[in-house]
Amino acid sequence: MEYIALVVGFLIILAGLWAIMTRKNILKIIIGFSLFDTGLHIVMVALAYVNERTAPIIDGTVLAEEAINKVVDPVPQALVLTAIVIGFGVTALMLTYAVRLFKSKGSLEIADFKDAKW
Amino acid sequence: MLRNSLIFVLVIAVGVIFYSLFTQFDGNDELSDLAQFYAQKENIDKVGSANLVTAVVVTYRGLDTLGEVTILFLTAAIIGFFLKGKLEEGKREVRPSSEILQTAAAVLIPIIIVFGVYIFINGHLTPGGGFQGGAIIASAIILMLLTRPTMPFNHKLFSTIESISGLSFITLGVLGALFAGGFLDNRFIETGTVGELISGGAIPIIYSFVGLKVGAELSNILGDFQEVQNEK
């Protein structure tokens, strides 16, 4: 199962990368960034998976004594947890810049921003 | 044309890197050394959190979480700065939302907020915690904004909540440094039995403040976007 998730994650990353570089509309580019994010998170969670094990929470079925042999790796999950929230912040920031660009030029097509080169 | 082929070559190159990474990966059969340390019985009892992810987020990597809420705070501040521009040409005409949505929202919003609070108070026992609870509270706020589009958004209230919880977060961290092992150590309060609501030392308190802070920050961001809608 983690192999399937890895393949899916890598393909979504590649699709996001391609979208970032080829799309002409700024909103589409931002969608590409958020897809890239999602793919990266899937890859990280898939790397944390351990065969036939369950979530890292101690309760009736997973006792503290045997946790070491029954749970998956909690560290990448904690990292992905914060990464998702930061990813939302970054997306919101990019959308803010998109709104500002739209206010100044009245368009979001990359071709209309010729004066941005320096 | 050259540009397109260069992009194609780059994507293929990254794909080859990913392919070699994939072929070298042959599944995990046991935990890494670091995770084994976190999952040992004595360390679970020492921290007192049943949810190991919470234990990592709040105590072992508490400093990362502090940095993370700081980044979110900066993002919210920058968004407020850029979107707050001038409120030119007055407000737009808004069609009021339907009766059904208004009634349902009045019933649902308190329940959603209570659910968010439940999620971050139980963060050390069940899946969930400050970030998830904060996001759920922010989605209650967005429902409120969708129901009454012209409602003035009280940024000051959310900024106050955010500052107070941020300050309390750091104060708790310093208390940990003074009375326990180090900055953001949760053991200056009795850790209790793993699996009970009042356990884990300061973890539920710290995570509640993180939840309030994240919820207020996300609500501030959403309120800024809502105000951009209202200016013409």
Place this chain on the structure above:
Amino acid sequence: MTYIIVSILLGIIMLLMTGIAILHKNMVVAIIAAGVVSLFASVLYLLLAAPDVALTEAAIGSGLSTIIFFYVLNKIRKNNVAE
């Protein structure tokens, strides 16, 4: 075995939705497709034994992100019609 079949199905749907999100001309469809990718990703996290991450992704990735995309899209559309 069931998990493997379910995850293959989820993967196919997610890749399909990624394609739609990138290639579709209509921006509304593209944004919703990107939201659906996040939503199915959260189911995949659940299968990979990460309920915390699944909860976060469902609330933030597919809820709030989609909403702010629509806010910006609404802002842009309205101005286009006015001019």
